[in-house]
Amino acid sequence: MSKELFPGLELSEKKLKSVLIGCGEQATNLIHDAIAYMDSVEVVAVCDLNQERADFAARRFGLDRSYQDMDEMFREVEAQAAFVVMIPRLQAQIARRCVEAGLHVYTEKPLGTELEDIYALGESARRMNKKIGVSFNKRYALAYQDMKRAITSEGFGSPSAYIAKFIGGYRSTPTDLLRTGSCHFFDLGRHLIGELDELYAYKYEKAPGQHIFSVTAQFENGCVGSMVMGSMGSWACGFGMEGVEVRGDRNMVWADNGRDFTWQKPAKILNSYAEGASSQNTQAIAEEAVPVEITRPNYSNIGKLTQNNFYINGNYQCIKGFVDAVLHDGEPPVGYQDGLMALKIALAIERSVAEKRAVRISEIDGHV
Ligand SMILES: NC(=O)c1ccc[n+]([C@@H]2O[C@H](COP(=O)([O-])OP(=O)(O)OC[C@H]3O[C@@H](n4cnc5c(N)ncnc54)[C@H](O)[C@@H]3O)[C@@H](O)[C@H]2O)c1
Numbered sequence: 001m002s003k004e005l006f007p008g009l010e011l012s013e014k015k016l017k018s019v020l021i022g023c024g025e026q027a028t029n030l031i032h033d034a035i036a037y038m039d040s041v042e043v044v045a046v047c048d049l050n051q052e053r054a055d056f057a058a059r060r061f062g063l064d065r066s067y068q069d070m071d072e073m074f075r076e077v078e079a080q081a082a083f084v085v086m087i088p089r090l091q092a093q094i095a096r097r098c099v100e101a102g103l104h105v106y107t108e109k110p111l112g113t114e115l116e117d118i119y120a121l122g123e124s125a126r127r128m129n130k131k132i133g134v135s136f137n138k139r140y141a142l143a144y145q146d147m148k149r150a151i152t153s154e155g156f157g158s159p160s161a162y163i164a165k166f167i168g169g170y171r172s173t174p175t176d177l178l179r180t181g182s183c184h185f186f187d188l189g190r191h192l193i194g195e196l197d198e199l200y201a202y203k204y205e206k207a208p209g210q211h212i213f214s215v216t217a218q219f220e221n222g223c224v225g226s227m228v229m230g231s232m233g234s235w236a237c238g239f240g241m242e243g244v245e246v247r248g249d250r251n252m253v254w255a256d257n258g259r260d261f262t263w264q265k266p267a268k269i270l271n272s273y274a275e276g277a278s279s280q281n282t283q284a285i286a287e288e289a290v291p292v293e294i295t296r297p298n299y300s301n302i303g304k305l306t307q308n309n310f311y312i313n314g315n316y317q318c319i320k321g322f323v324d325a326v327l328h329d330g331e332p333p334v335g336y337q338d339g340l341m342a343l344k345i346a347l348a349i350e351r352s353v354a355e356k357r358a359v360r361i362s363e364i365d366g367h368v
Helices: 025-036 051-060 070-076 088-100 115-128 142-151 174-181 185-194 274-280 315-327 338-357
Strands: 002-006 009-012 016-021 039-048 082-086 104-108 131-136 161-167 196-207 210-219 224-228 240-247 252-256 261-262 266-271 285-288 293-295
Touching: 016 025, 016 315, 025 051, 025 082, 025 104, 025 315, 039 051, 039 070, 039 315, 070 088, 082 088, 082 315, 088 104, 088 115, 088 174, 104 315, 115 131, 115 338, 131 315, 131 338, 142 185, 142 240, 142 252, 142 261, 161 185, 161 210, 174 185, 174 210, 174 224, 174 338, 185 196, 185 224, 185 240, 185 338, 196 338, 210 338, 274 315
Parallel strands: 016 039, 016 082, 082 104, 104 131, 161 224
Antiparallel strands: 002 009, 161 240, 196 210, 210 224, 240 252, 252 261, 261 293, 266 285
């Protein structure tokens, strides 16, 4: 039974005894903050190869020591779940070791960077009957929540175009850009529109760490997609780094940098010339613009849970979905299949560039 402490913050009688593995930048700045707010999580141990980082996390959670060796921690500590915030190529492998040690696992994105690692994790999770949660927090980011609400509202029409842009700064390789950096935008496409069917991709590579991909795609429901992902921008720019736009039937919604959400509803039709349109050879309809709706969080009211970065970005809600699923024996709302599909889309893009042809997502190894 939960009791509300403040809006959005609940006291919980049930606690998920958890270990935190990986205490790097993302863990320290977002994930551990979010977990510290959750009464339903009891952190019983922390682990990082880097002792200073691990000790810092231990102090934050009131623990008198940290671990540098995961196996030692598994032997000495009794827990139900692990939160893995690891270097991307190790994430699925370490998640699997946690599952084999009897823990449910929540990982940062990407779930993994190699199909074999993800399949091996899936096989272990099925055998050990453990749940997997994945940090596709943008699904819960306030701007994208507003976008999803608009898209599914009456009168929006079925989505006709998904346009996504993610152009940040340096990434070590094109593989890192696609499999790790861009996976949020593959996942958002699936979340907002549906499964992707086929894509064709081009790559521009100026120098190592400086590349841009352009992808044309079609979703199974017919919606078309256009995605541009690159590393020739800047991590620090205020505008133009991340953008998502969805077109419906004369409706359009978009969000810049995962923040301001804008909804341009259909213009008012003043007069339809549809009958004589072909002879006029011009627009068939006279329209008048309607005001746009802009939703913007109130950053000045800093005393609320919803004004924290980890809430605006959706990390808190994504983690809570996993925690509630484990405590109440449900399915994590974002999990194994989502992590797998995001990697398959990245691999389809790589194959399309290499083979200069359209690639169906179903070509990327049907094994699940
Ligand atoms: N959701 C998002 O928007 C978002 C944003 C940034 C990063 N991330 C993800 O978070 C993850 C971590 O990124 P980061 O920037 O914090 O990286 P980081 O390098 O700062 O942190 C990784 C940590 O893992 C530790 N580590 C490595 N191997 C280990 C092992 N075997 N046992 C224990 N600890 C080990 C390292 O010492 C390091 O402290 C990545 O997967 C990244 O994709 C997600």
